[in-house]
Amino acid sequence: MVADKTGTLYIVATPIGNLGDLSPRAQEILHQVNLIAAEDTRHSAGLLRHFGITTAMISLHEYNEKQQVEALITRCKAGVSIALISDAGTPLISDPGYRMVRQGRQAGIPIVPIPGPCAAVTALSVAGLPSDRFVFEGFLPVKANARYARLHQLADENRTLIFYEAPRRLLESMQAMVEIFGPEREGVIARELTKFYEAVHTGGLATLLTWVEQSPESDRGELVLLIHGADKKQDFIKQEALKVLAPLLKILPLKQAVAVAVEITGFKRNDLYQLALRL
Template identity: 50%
Template sequence: MYTERSTLYVVATPIGNLADITQRAAAVLAEVDLIACEDTRHSQRLLDHLQLNKPLRPYHEHSDGKAEANLLESLAAGQSIALISDAGTPLIADPGYRLVSAARAAGYSVVTVPGPCAAIAALSIAGLPSDQFRFCGFLPARAVARDKVLEQLTDDRATLIFYEAPHRIVESLAAMAKICGGERRAAIGRELTKTFETLLAGTLAELAERVANDRDQQRGEIVVMVAGQLQRSSGSAESRRVLQLLLQELPLKRAAAVAAQLLGGDKRSFYQLGLQLQERSR
């Protein structure tokens, strides 16, 4: 037996290739009383592959407290439950944490059944530093909010990992190149473990141009990884703050020169940053 009564199992499922299901995950799914999932039609394909017939109960970002309460009632009745997402490890960029938190608070056992995760799979083949990394999930859809998040992250020394929607990838890469610096090393993993898997690596400027000019790279599930900031640059949050203060008192050319003297760096880069700051303020 792989399962126990009144236990919630957090089960990782394949991110594309169904052969990546682990033996333990398949065994747990075969034994639990019911499966909580994001999309019942999507998850049914996995069950069909495993030749399983199990009750599927929807649990997703739009689920209300009633859905959690019903699942807790099932645990109280002695049933075992598997929590899965559409792909990969539950709770990574999905709402499963609410159910896990509620189950733990109610005193029920929560057990992990580890396996595939798109963020880790992409990082493992990106060729970027992996001793420190930061999972950032999806960037905000609106440009102003997205840029603000990127500005807060640009000085982070850890490799940054983002999930991105196909219809926003071109704008997001352009924003990353503008805010983090076009010369910053990055990589894009697309459709990992699937038939049309690709991994692109280069600078943010190179990747932004490549994806903008290739419709095929604007499809599917996408993971974007950006190398951490190795040293202070004219694009850092501190540099922007100092330059903004200087621009309140000095002409752009002089402000750029003073910023370069104070912080170190190329005054031409500070001048370009100043142009961007002035453009945004209009």
């Protein structure tokens, strides 16, 4: 597996929880490479120890990737084969490694994927939401204003939306989603996938928000949020409402324009208000 002249860069997916999900092929590669580039060597040490893997490790994370990549590419060109792993799941998916892969390709180094778990796809597979077309958004912005702005941009997206979120920000993100997507939009909160306390909560966003507010366990563990895409009815409402709101907003304050638009169209005030804000 390890090249004689030019080393190979392996992109190795690791378990997102259950250690049994590390494939035999991944184990073989991690045993055979010369070096493992890990997001957090302390975290990955437990995984490697569990499988009796003694390969040397070096850290490659978001804060040192720029500095480390050149040296690692040089080592690959000299015949050293490297396995890139993240703390959990498939590397590069909301994890470091992009620069390593890009520069490796530019340098002509063989790059081989060793597929396995990915939290986003795992959550989608059990969510019960449309899965033929979806959008992976990763983590929402930390600052509230930027978070609201991004969600507003996605309000009319008709593909299933997939987000990662930190437990400490779950409540704020759910509140923003209820406000922007509407309380009835269908959503899913997937927690601790493949782990002992795995749970998948489904329902309207208002229902999910209530669960987050009332459940002490909601602010613990790894989280994936999935949101049903905007439906055709909402698209129709938007187009019809635009015809009414756009001219009203030119001559009236926002709240007054919304009130008049509600009288004219009969559409829900909250839907028109959110559209007016985006306008």
